[in-house]
Amino acid sequence: MLTFDNRFLRELPGDPETSNQLRQVYGACWSRVMPTSVSSPKLLAYSHEMLEALELSEEEIRSPAWVDALAGNGLMPGMEPYAACYGGHQFGHWAGQLGDGRAISLGEVVNRQGQRWELQLKGAGVTPYSRMADGRAVLRSSVREFLCSEAMHHLGIPTTRALSLVQTGDVVIRDMFYDGHPQAEKGAIVCRVSPSFIRFGNFEIFAMRDDKQTLQKLVDFTIDRDFPELRNYPEEERLAEWFAIICVRTARLIAQWMRVGFVHGVMNTDNMSILGLTIDYGPYGWVDNFDPGWTPNTTDAAGRRYCFGRQPDIARWNLERLAQALYTLKPEREIYDEGLMLYDQAYNNEWGAVLAAKFGFSAWRDEYEPLLNEVFGLMTQAEIDMTEFFRKLALVDAAQPDLGILQSAAYSPALWETFKPRFSDWLGQYAQATLADGRDPAERREAMNRVNPRYVLRNYLAQQAIDLADTGDTSMIEALMDVLRKPYDEQPGKERFAALRPDWARHKAGCSMLSCSS
Numbered sequence: 445m446l447t448f449d450n451r452f453l454r455e456l457p458g459d460p461e462t463s464n465q466l467r468q469v470y471g472a473c474w475s476r477v478m479p480t481s482v483s484s485p486k487l488l489a490y491s492h493e494m495l496e497a498l499e500l501s502e503e504e505i506r507s508p509a510w511v512d513a514l515a516g517n518g519l520m521p522g523m524e525p526y527a528a529c530y531g532g533h534q535f536g537h538w539a540g541q542l543g544d545g546r547a548i549s550l551g552e553v554v555n556r557q558g559q560r561w562e563l564q565l566k567g568a569g570v571t572p573y574s575r576m577a578d579g580r581a582v583l584r585s586s587v588r589e590f591l592c593s594e595a596m597h598h599l600g601i602p603t604t605r606a607l608s609l610v611q612t613g614d615v616v617i618r619d620m621f622y623d624g625h626p627q628a629e630k631g632a633i634v635c636r637v638s639p640s641f642i643r644f645g646n647f648e649i650f651a652m653r654d655d656k657q658t659l660q661k662l663v664d665f666t667i668d669r670d671f672p673e674l675r676n677y678p679e680e681e682r683l684a685e686w687f688a689i690i691c692v693r694t695a696r697l698i699a700q701w702m703r704v705g706f707v708h709g710v711m712n713t714d715n716m717s718i719l720g721l722t723i724d725y726g727p728y729g730w731v732d733n734f735d736p737g738w739t740p741n742t743t744d745a746a747g748r749r750y751c752f753g754r755q756p757d758i759a760r761w762n763l764e765r766l767a768q769a770l771y772t773l774k775p776e777r778e779i780y781d782e783g784l785m786l787y788d789q790a791y792n793n794e795w796g797a798v799l800a801a802k803f804g805f806s807a808w809r810d811e812y813e814p815l816l817n818e819v820f821g822l823m824t825q826a827e828i829d830m831t832e833f834f835r836k837l838a839l840v841d842a843a844q845p846d847l848g849i850l851q852s853a854a855y856s857p858a859l860w861e862t863f864k865p866r867f868s869d870w871l872g873q874y875a876q877a878t879l880a881d882g883r884d885p886a887e888r889r890e891a892m893n894r895v896n897p898r899y900v901l902r903n904y905l906a907q908q909a910i911d912l913a914d915t916g917d918t919s920m921i922e923a924l925m926d927v928l929r930k931p932y933d934e935q936p937g938k939e940r941f942a943a944l945r946p947d948w949a950r951h952k953a954g955c956s957m958l959s960c961s962s
């Protein structure tokens with residue numbers, strides 16, 4: 445049996461109304477709301493690692509009572525469902541009240557080690573924050589959220605987690621491309637888990653409404669619950685230090701996304717975690733052929749606001765919005781200028797370290813910059829697979845560099861032929877720099893393989909798992925969970941999960957273009 449300690453609900457002001465009727469909620473951080481029941485829940489998958497963290501057994505999670513709870517059909521003792529109130533800047537514009545429109549928190553579990561894990565259903569029915577939508581999620585987007593949450597964790601990237609994936613037995617109507625062709629899809633619910641689901645937007649909403657009292661309460665609460673290192677910090681300096689920590693954590697997060705080629709797809713401020721975790725796996729994607737301009741999100745295709753290469757700038761822009769909100773409490777510009785400067789610094793340091801590690805250098809040196817810019821440009825023009833390129837680069841012998849090793853990362857034989865001479869020049873310079881660095885070759889290779897994953901959740905792989913799951917076959921979900929558990933290991937026999945995007949997937953929906961309709 446789990447121990448619940450629902451601090452968010454207990455310590456923060458709430459909405460007195462308990463119906464799920466659509467409304468603007470003022471002066472409250474949450475609204476109590478019951479999940480809407482579903483017709484025939486079926487547990488499709490669960491995370492063993494998350495079970496362990498929660499101290500739950502497989503037997504328990506498979507039990508009818510737990511499956512019901514994970515589907516929104518019942519509650520386990522201690523659960524007190526609620527939806528949080530938040531706002532957000534979407535695509536650069538203030539969007540007003542958003543809130544958990546289809547996410548419903550069940551409560552905060554504290555395990556025997558004292559770790560706090562909030563459980564949250566995504567797709568559990570309408571809440572006061574559902575706006576025009578149905579509170580539900582489709583199987584395809586739920587499979588993607590479930591798999592990627594755990595894959596990111598195994599890659600060592602800060603993220604919200606996923607405990608379970610449940611099919612509801614009900615259909616959900618979605619117009620996937622917003623082109624007037626709505627279709628019935630299978631409904632599903634993911635149970636997400638995180639120490640905190642608080643977003644930048646939770647603070648913004650109160651600042652925008654000039655509700656300083658609630659904002660102050662939320663800030664104090666967040667620091668106390670989620671930033672215990674600041675509890676004994678002198679009160680006058682606490683807010684500044686807190687903002688600085690958020691900036692640094694965000695910088696680290698984004699540098700890690702860039703390291704593995706993860707593109708979030710919708711970096712609105714309501715999708716930015718105060719803890720610097722990856723949150724909201726919607727129209728995200730993994731870079732196949734390296735391209736800083738690539739965005740997986742069809743809604744973003746024209747402006748490319750959230751494309752791969754802009755993520756560091758967008759994160760900073762989002763931090764500026766958080767600063768703006770906190771300014772209403774403490775109007776001292778220096779606090780925020782200092783924090784944002786720390787963001788720039790932390791990002792540059794972290795990114796330098798990431799680049800050095802990816803290319804196998806013992807440390808970052810500014811003189812590497814032109815060399816790396818050159819190869820990034822070549823990779824973009826020649827359509828080179830990012831993941832494969834870095835794994836193969838580790839095999840290059842700096843004493844006798846052989847360009848042939850890298851060829852398997854090329855999508856187009858014709859482009860490879862065209863760019864071969866330039867790659868060859870580049871490889872010569874890179875080999876020189878590697879020799880000058882003087883690292884032991886075996887150590888270099890091993891270190892590179894610890895930061896350059898062999899296996900990532902390639903978009904087409906997730907789509908294959910979805911297509912099978914849609915027929916009732918969850919074997920590929922299992923297979924992917926298994927291989928992505930050790931993303932940096934070679935895993936003989938699993939090579940197919942490292943294969944480059946096949947041609948059929950190049951422009952297929954779900955494989956290179958993702959819709960926000962989920």
Ligand SMILES: Nc1ncnc2c1ncn2[C@@H]1O[C@H](COP(=O)(O)OP(=O)(O)OP(=O)(O)O)[C@@H](O)[C@H]1O
Binds near residue numbers: 574579714723725
């Ligand atoms: N089907 C839906 N029903 C109700 N509200 C929705 C639905 N889809 C999205 N929303 C709400 O729209 C807002 C923005 O959507 P966004 O796509 O960022 O979120 P999301 O994918 O639902 O969730 P989260 O950020 O919780 O992972 C949020 O307030 C979200 O709760």
Ligand SMILES: [Mg+2]
Binds near residue numbers: 714715724
């Ligand atoms: Mg969201």
